[in-house]
Amino acid sequence: MKFKQHLLIVLAASVSVFGTYSCQQAGKNSTGSEFIPDMAHSTAYEANVLTKYSLNSWDEESVLSRRDLSQPQLPVAGTIPRGFAGSASYNGVYASAEDAVASTMNRMKHSGGIAYTPNGHVPYTYPDTEAGRTLATQQIRYNPFPISADGIARGKELYNIYCGICHGEKADGGGYLVRDNGGKYPAQPANLLDSQFVYSPNGRYFHAIMFGRNAMGGYADKLSFEERWQVIHYIRSLQATAKKVKYSEAANELNAEFGLPMAKVPAPPAADEPAPAENSTGETGHTTTGEQH
Numbered sequence: 001m002k003f004k005q006h007l008l009i010v011l012a013a014s015v016s017v018f019g020t021y022s023c024q025q026a027g028k029n030s031t032g033s034e035f036i037p038d039m040a041h042s043t044a045y046e047a048n049v050l051t052k053y054s055l056n057s058w059d060e061e062s063v064l065s066r067r068d069l070s071q072p073q074l075p076v077a078g079t080i081p082r083g084f085a086g087s088a089s090y091n092g093v094y095a096s097a098e099d100a101v102a103s104t105m106n107r108m109k110h111s112g113g114i115a116y117t118p119n120g121h122v123p124y125t126y127p128d129t130e131a132g133r134t135l136a137t138q139q140i141r142y143n144p145f146p147i148s149a150d151g152i153a154r155g156k157e158l159y160n161i162y163c164g165i166c167h168g169e170k171a172d173g174g175g176y177l178v179r180d181n182g183g184k185y186p187a188q189p190a191n192l193l194d195s196q197f198v199y200s201p202n203g204r205y206f207h208a209i210m211f212g213r214n215a216m217g218g219y220a221d222k223l224s225f226e227e228r229w230q231v232i233h234y235i236r237s238l239q240a241t242a243k244k245v246k247y248s249e250a251a252n253e254l255n256a257e258f259g260l261p262m263a264k265v266p267a268p269p270a271a272d273e274p275a276p277a278e279n280s281t282g283e284t285g286h287t288t289t290g291e292q293h
């Protein structure tokens with residue numbers, strides 16, 4: 001009996017001590033105590049949160065204090081933000097076709113193989129206005145992808161799905177939506193074989209794909225960055241066919257500005273050559289991202 005009584009006293013005492021301890025209230029200078037705190041606090045690192053907790057040890061291997069480590073940090077050098085290409089800026093302004101292609105290929109090579117995000121979104125800063133269209137036409141001149149048989153084949157497939165229905169398989173403006181509906185389609189799609197389009201710089205096409213024009217909607221959400229450029233290559237190849245000149249992997253007799261044939265792409269730098277400094281041209285994303293052109 002005595003033993004049982006003692007046990008009860010010990011139990012009651014520990015329950016009350018434990019109870020008082022676990023209910024200790026938070027005060028001005030204390031966070032209070034919690035019952036089984038592991039359930040409220042993570043022992044793991046939590047971004048931008050400084051939690052005082054004795055079992056947190058994730059900062060042990062750092063020379064920085066836990067407080068410093070808990071502050072928002074700058075991204076590590078060379079970080080490519082989601083949705084940005086290669087060196088994080090695409091402004092369409094290159095000095096030459098060779099430069100455009102070399103720069104695109106370099107980005108692919110030196111960014112861990114991923115130059116463009118899977119959906120191919122690359123910032124486009126020209127506004128959806130007639131002034132924006134004019135500016136894009138003036139400034140975006142060189143196709144950053146070389147003319148390749150594979151690219152033209154992919155461009156053809158995409159063109160026939162997304163553009164040919166209106167602009168026609170030959171790009172003459174006679175797609176089946178216009179042709180087969182007794183002229184019910186409300187607007188005449190541009191005849192891309194017309195001289196004004198054949199001699200228009202690539203920017204006019206890129207801008208039209210981004211935003212459309214009047215009765216034509218935009219295709220920015222249907223075609224990735226690279227796909228848009230391959231569609232433009234394919235349109236150029238249709239124009240070349242109409243003009244009876246070459247536009248292929250081997251030669252471009254239409255206009256040197258429109259595309260660089262694969263055969264003329266400068267040899268890539270030797271494998272052991274160091275990567276060019278990304279910001280040697282001042283093209284890092286943090287400085288040019290928001291620029292308007």
Ligand code: HEC
Binds near residue numbers: 208213215216217
């Ligand atoms: C639903 C029909 C339709 C589809 C599909 C379509 N277009 Fe158009 N497109 C038009 C019409 C209509 C115009 C004429 C707009 C105007 O000038 O009013 C036009 C105009 C254009 C122009 C000329 C813009 C300018 O600067 O004058 C280009 C370039 C063009 N389209 C390219 C494309 C490409 C590339 C695709 C496929 C990604 C495409 N279009 C898909 C109907 C279409």
